[in-house]
Every structure is written in structure tokens, then in C-alpha cells.
Amino acid sequence: MAEANIKVQVCYALPDSSFLRSLSVPAGATIEQAVARSGLLQAIPGIDLASNMVGIYGKRKPLDTVLHEHDRVEVYRPLQADPKEARRRRASGKPAKG
Numbered sequence: 001m002a003e004a005n006i007k008v009q010v011c012y013a014l015p016d017s018s019f020l021r022s023l024s025v026p027a028g029a030t031i032e033q034a035v036a037r038s039g040l041l042q043a044i045p046g047i048d049l050a051s052n053m054v055g056i057y058g059k060r061k062p063l064d065t066v067l068h069e070h071d072r073v074e075v076y077r078p079l080q081a082d083p084k085e086a087r088r089r090r091a092s093g094k095p096a097k098g
Contacts, residue, residue, distance in 0.1 A: 003027065008067050010038035012047070012075040019043055025067065031056070032063040034073050052076060 005024040012019040021038045029037075031054050041047055053076045055061050067073070 006067060006069040006071075008034055008070065009072045010034055010040055010075070011072060012040055012044060012077075014044075014077070029067050030063060031061060031065050031067065031073050034067055035075060038073075040075065047075060049075075052078065 004027045006027050006029070007022065007024055008029075009020060009022050011021075019040055021040070023034070023038055025034050025037060032049060035041065035049065035054070041049075049063060053060055054063060055074050055076065056065065056067075056071050058074065
């Protein structure tokens with residue numbers, strides 16, 4: 001009997017572009033396997049799954065999370081600024097440092 005496949009999406013957003021790929025993976029595949037199979041790591045060099053957070057539909061998940069039909073795997077970019085500090089700066093009217 002042939003192994004069943006499930007359909008998932010892998011996405012990564014940059015300020016000026018995005019990567020979104022729909023693909024089939026074997027049932028039981030993990031986030032890490034789907035990202036590798038999607039071609040994201042080749043399309044956008046510099047992504048390090050050891051340091052970039054990943055998730056499914058906006059909820060952080062570990063790389064070994066088993067995927068389900070129609071899951072959207074998201075690879076998140078590192079934050080450029082602390083959100084709390086940025087909010088404080090905006091509220092005080094001071095420009096950002098650097």
C-alpha cells in the first residue's frame with residue numbers, strides 16, 4: 001500500500017517579498033522536513049532553522065512537530081527591535097537610536 005501524502009504550505013515573509021509554496025509531504029512529516037522539501041532554504045540563503053522560530057498558523061512550534069493536512073508552516077524572521085522598547089519610543093516621541 002502506498003504511503004499517504006498530506007498537503008501543506010510553507011511560507012516566509014520579507015519586507016519586500018515573500019515565499020509561499022504548497023507541497024505534498026508524507027503523512028507523519030515534521031515541520032523541519034516540510035521546510036527542507038519546500039526549497040525555502042535554497043531560495044532564501046541565510047535562514048537558520050536553529051535560530052529562526054517556526055510555527056503553524058501563528059502559533060510557535062518545535063521543528064519536530066508532526067504536520068496535519070492543510071497546515072501552514074511559517075518561518076519567522078528575527079525581531080529587529082524589542083517591541084516594548086519601540087512602543088515606549090513612539091509614546092515618548094523620541095527617535096530610534098542608531
